Amino acid sequence: MRFSFYDKDKKRKKRKRLSLKWKWTVGATLAIFLTFSIFSFAIFVGFRQIMFTQEEENFREVLFGATSRLVDENKITDSDSTSLSKATVYSAFNPSYFPDIMELNGEYDQRNTTFEDSGNYEDTLYAKMNEEDVIVRVYTPTPRLLFESKLGDFSFEESSEPVIKMIDVNGEEGYYGVAPVISDETQQIIGYVQVIDGMSDYHNMIEVTLISLIAMSSAALIFSGILGYFLASNFLKPIKNITKTMNDLRQDTQSTSRIEVVEGNDELDHLSIVFNDMLDKMQKYIEQQKQFVEDVSHELRTPVAVMEGHLKLLDRWGKNDPEILDESLSASLQEITRMKSLVQEMLDLSRAEQVEIHYKNEKTSIKPIIQQTYNNFQMIHPDFVFNLDDDINEEVYVSIYRNHIEQILIILLDNAVKYSTERKEVHISVANDDREVQIAIQDFGEGMTPEDAEKIFNRFYRIDKARSRHKGGNGLGLAIAKELLSGYNGTITVESVLDYGSIFRITLPIYKDDI
Structure with a gap:
């Protein structure tokens, strides 16, 4: 016969137990x-x-x-x-x-x-x-x-x-x-x-001395009992708050209940802070998973509906019509390609959200990766002019995995090329100070309004959905870049003027060995 954890918990509750507070009180009193x-x-x-x-x-x-x-x-x-x-x-x-x-x-x-x-x-x-x-x-x-x-x-x-x-x-x-x-x-x-x-x-x-000592010992016993109870209650308050918070989360996994931290700068306060951080991360991962499922469901709905429509069309009368058959197959293949691209980007986004777990203490020399990406885009887009302004005079390491910084640069440069208009020119500048490396990528294309600039890093956000889809965008590139940079304690911002272009600025902390 099997018992659930709930049954075991009920059995534990039925057992009489001495509260930890009273154990500490008795211990402190006796001590x-x-x-x-x-x-x-x-x-x-x-x-x-x-x-x-x-x-x-x-x-x-x-x-x-x-x-x-x-x-x-x-x-x-x-x-x-x-x-x-x-x-x-x-x-x-x-x-x-x-x-x-x-x-x-x-x-x-x-x-x-x-x-x-x-x-x-x-x-x-x-x-x-x-x-x-x-x-x-x-x-x-x-x-x-x-x-x-x-x-x-x-x-x-x-x-x-x-x-x-x-x-x-x-x-x-x-x-x-x-x-x-x-x-x-x-x-x-x-x-x-x-x-x-x-x-x-x-x-x-x-x-007289013995009587006085006995009286003082009796008073000391009472005083130590009161003091022990007060100390036990004070010491166990954070643990009581932790228990209450855990019970809240057990009843509602989406609860925002957190431990109240008093700045006592002791081990229990540190435990409360760590516990709150852990709860924040767990809730963040739960929300990300939920958001991931919702986004995938939403984005896959359109290509699935398109493919379903073409298959129904073929099932009704398109089998014997070569023109309809060719059009339906072409459209279905196009949607499948979009779905594959979407699934890959969603996987990239999911991995970007877990950078802190899988890629701690990574470091990359920034100069070679900038130079390599710059050379690659010059080769891929010979019709564009790429200018590199490199102000880093020595080898500098940044706290990021090499493939991730390369992925971020490709996303930004690909967008700069994709949304350029008549002036096919992209500027790349790199500089550093004692704490961080700054990278700026500027294009002279479509630009965007301030309202769009505030939402551009949201998932699946596209300024002109029809035009973005025509250019092959799913609205996840900048969201991936932001998640990656956030995982490495970096930042990304944008400055843009409609019809005049945009400047994306990213910062990354310089890697420093622990002493």
């Missing part, structure tokens, strides 16, 4: 969103590392700064060198709290008077020790707790070397550090400094 997410993640990781490094530096500064401060203060107070005292610790961390260190009561409870009560923030170390999540403790070598900046439930581990590690602080990552306080005089451990940093600022900042 933009993933790009944003990757960059955001990289920035977040870098930012977190910087914050983490800064927290570590602050922690070390508190731990080792407090240790150094206690060592220096121990020298000043000249206390027992074997162990730190409360007076030394409070003097080191808050010298303004006790006006007289010596009045400090040994039974003083440090847990009721913490570092938060001091109010001394002039020193950077003090400010960092007073941060909300930082706890600083000072122990004797025993160890016995001498000082606690804030209350906290953390165990203490003695160590003769500084120890810094990560611990869990209230369910989050934090720093824990212990450093011994070594006397400069005895080089003995006189105490310990313990620092716990919950890194609340770090965690809060990371949390």
Whole structure:
């Protein structure tokens, strides 16, 4: 069982398909969103590392700064060198709290008077020790707790070397550090400094940053979706126009529908321009074919009717009449000759319309072909005077097939001879510039009116049909010449004055090699 293309097309339409616009939208959205997410993640990781490094530096500064401060203060107070005292610790961390260190009561409870009560923030170390999540403790070598900046439930581990590690602080990552306080005089451990940093600022900042990035990613997803849809719609608009144009042509092959081209100077605009040119050429070929059939039908109607009339005449009574038989056969043969000539010219015209397809990049040296055609007509028409004015001093190539330029020259010179009157003289002139070659052919014959000059290149147009037919013309010579020249980007024009002659001017582009 066979299916037509129409049935297949209907089946394709029944299938559910995802529009190319939505494919592009999803693709563009994911591409933009993933790009944003990757960059955001990289920035977040870098930012977190910087914050983490800064927290570590602050922690070390508190731990080792407090240790150094206690060592220096121990020298000043000249206390027992074997162990730190409360007076030394409070003097080191808050010298303004006790006006007289010596009045400090040994039974003083440090847990009721913490570092938060001091109010001394002039020193950077003090400010960092007073941060909300930082706890600083000072122990004797025993160890016995001498000082606690804030209350906290953390165990203490003695160590003769500084120890810094990560611990869990209230369910989050934090720093824990212990450093011994070594006397400069005895080089003995006189105490310990313990620092716990919950890194609340770090965690809060990371949390805020992460929430902000998630919010921005959500916004970016929505924005990229809108942008992707807009880009897809914009990019696919020419393709949508192409589809619409093709559907118009599928419904009506003679449709003049074309793709609207916006001067965006991109690949899709170039595709639209090429597609429009292709449609113009296709429509031109269709119209030419239609015109060809109409012209042939019209022109063959007369000779066929003439032959039919003579054959009917012979069939009725002319068979036995030698005179009628001879006249009918002669007329029929003449019409057959005309038909052969007409068919050949129509074939020439059809080939001329397809020059762009079959004869691209042809080139011909113009001087030899002009000289040859000039010599041939001098030989064929010895009763005419042919003058050649050649202003080309070097070899010049024109963009045309040799046989075609020869055919054009023969058509123009043959018309010049055919329509000359008493003054049997034809002038040929050739010149060139940097871009093109100009050829002019002038006769001094019948000439034509301006109205006729406008129509002379139309198919089958004859100024005086009876006289033109008597001279053997079908009205296709100049149409063939114009089609040939048009195919090679050349031109042909005419200047004529009735009863004084005509000048036909043609131009052809000079052939230039592609660099």
